[in-house]
Amino acid sequence: MGVHRIWHHGLVPVEGKRPLDALRSRLITRQRQHDDYTVTDLGSSDDGGSRRCDLKFAWPGQEDRYSVQVLLSLCYRAGEDRVAWLLAAACTRPWRSCHEAPARRIGLEELGASGSDEIPIEGPVLSMRGWSREECDRVADLLAEALVAPWRTSAVLVLTEPPTEPVEGWPGLVNVFDVDDRFRRTLNSHLPLGCAVPLGARLFVPPCDELPDFVDPASPLAHQALEGAITRFIQTRSRTPLPEEWAEVPSVRAWYAADPFAAPDEEPDAGLTEKLDRVERELAEARGVITILRKKAKAGAEERDRAAHEVKALRCRLEELSAIDVACLQEQLARLQQAVDDYARAFDEMEAERDELRRANGLLAGKLTRYHDAGAEVADAECPPADFPSFADLIGAATATLKHLAITAEPAPTAILDHHPKAAAWRRKAWDALRTLDAYAGARRSLLDAGQDPGPELSDVLAFARTGQPGSLISANIIALAESDTVTTNERLRQARTFRVDPRTNPAGRDYFGAHIALERFKSPAPRLHFLDDTDGTGTVYVGYLGAHLPTSKTN
Incomplete structure (x- = not known):
């Protein structure tokens, strides 16, 4: 008697104060209600940091012609909001798409579980036909991110044409999306070229199974071809090693290596x-x-x-x-505090004067390179910088006029700054910073397109501002091309600085924005403008974030 295995894993929302006991109780209660399979509680363990429990299920399949054994391992780590699960199943016949999915038989989908790609497993087919544009954009962005993620371990079947017979997939292992042509085009705009969905069907196989995607542009789609592709994927899973986080769990490793059908x-x-x-x-x-x-x-x-x-x-x-004479110290403290306040006011005034002079210098330098008569340019330099009633208006004006910038910053963090007393000053400085980035990108791109070397003055934004190039309106002292090593090497802090980009810049659709401009250097909330220089590629400078200072190791 042969043993044919599969596995898949995911997450379940936490229930109550003892989530493992609650999940185990619900699964055992469900078995008593259905009584078409058996369940055995293999016990639990606690190592102080996490708690595990295992359940074993068994049932005969299709007129007792074969047998199925399932091990469900649950793990809850203190402080987390979800329970991790691994379902390992064994069958005395090769798994086929027509077999009932073990996750459905034992009721795992009724717990609100999701797969490793966080797609819920309760629905066999998700229909996305006739959705609004906003719904299409939101779901397509999330689905595209999951499809290109290297950690995805479940397959996704996208149908754009109806098959000759319905295809339900395998809950937890093969998710089926029935989409219309508008959603297909929206999804393809978020995917690399090699991952595009054709008219027909495409089965996106997880990277861990090392199996090519199944693509069928036929119309109508042949039900047998789709079922065969799903069967090949399920049978390939039996040769795929267990996920790293489960492979070293003693109970899982022992069950997966042994013959569960041996007497x-x-x-x-x-x-x-x-x-x-x-x-x-x-x-x-x-x-x-x-x-x-x-x-x-x-x-x-x-x-x-x-x-x-x-x-x-x-x-x-x-x-x-x-x-110590406390009264004397209090008097000295009052005098020192007054002096600090005077110095702070003087510093703010000098910083404002410096920014105005820097802006005037950039305007004059830019104009004088194109005209001989500087009278009108001096008048422009003496005019106050553009004032906007809100950061949303500022971003709208920048998007419409600064053609070398791609502003992908979310509006929520930016809108919070509008309520601060210094919001007007920050908006003026942000406007000058955006114009400086646009001037830099335009100057560098024009030389690259002409086949010329930009030279050290246009090697980056910092050199552009430091050498006072035409269009530079901000001080080089507020520009930083990278974050500290502490931030760069910390995955949580690095993810906080990862924002959306065009797939031509990064096929994943997201990239790390370490370069930033300080709109306020010291005082909280110390707003920052994070940007990514892609002038050598797409000719664009991305602005991925504008808002309060992002978290660091010292702020959390």
Whole structure:
């Protein structure tokens, strides 16, 4: 008797204070209601940081011609809002698309579970025909991101033509999307050229299975061809190694390597086995409690020693301060605070004057390169910078007039700045910064298109501003071409600075924006404008973010 395996995994929303117990109870209760399969509770374990439990299901298939065994492993890590699951199934016959999906048989879809691509598995076919443009754009963006993601482990079948017979897919392993031609074109605009959906059908196979995508442009679509493509994918999954995060789990590894249909050598005593299992579970739980108590005791001892040290230091400091004239110190503090306020006001005034002079210099330099008479240009330089009633109006004007910029910044973070007392000054500085980026991109692109070397003055935006090139309206001191190593190497902080770009710049449709311009250097919220220089590729400078300072290792 052969063993044919499959696996797939995903996430389940957390329920209550003990999510694993709640999920296990719902699955066992469902089995009692349906009674067309059996379920065995294999127990749980707790290592102090995460809790696991395993359930085993079994049933005969299609008039008892074959048998199915399923292991469902659940893992919950403290503090997370979802439970991770892995479903590993074995069958005595090769898996086919006509077999009932194990996730549907055991009721996993009824728990609100989703696959590894976070697409819900409760619906066999999702129809997207007749959707509005806004719905198409939103869903196509999310679906395209999942299709090109290297971590995707479930297949996606996109149908643009009706097949001769309905195709339901496999819940949890093969998701089916029935789309109209408008949605197909919208989805293709978010995908690389090699991943485009044709008129007909395309089965997007996960990268881990190393199987080419199935593409069928026929009309009408042949039901047998689609079912055959799904069957080939399911049978290929049996040769695909388990995901890295599950491969080293002892219970999963042992079950996946063994023959679940092999009969035991001898039948153990049922009562003794139950008692032994209960003792082992209680022992595992007791060990977990002991581990937690030891960690708490160690942390309590360290906290007590730290508090004792702080008390001793505070007592020494109190004895030192008791000999100081408090009234005299308060008077000195008041004078120093007044001096700080005076210096702060003077700094703001000098910074504003510096920005005005920088702007005038950039305007004059740009105009004098094209005209001999500088009278009108001097008048333009003396005029105040453009003022906008809101950042939304500023971004709208920039999008309409600055042709070398691609502004993909979300409006929500920008709108928050409108309520700050310094919003008007920030809008003027942001406008000058956007015009500087546009002038840089235009100057550099014109030389590249002419086959000329831009030279060191146009090597980047910082050199453009530092050398006072025509159109440079901001100081080089507020430009940074990269973030610190701490931010760049931290995945969470790096993701906070990753924004949308054209697929020609990055096929994934997103890229890291480390370069930024400081609209306010020190005082919170210290707004920043993050940009990405792609003048060597698309000839564009992307503006991916305009808003309060993004998180750093010091702010969280």
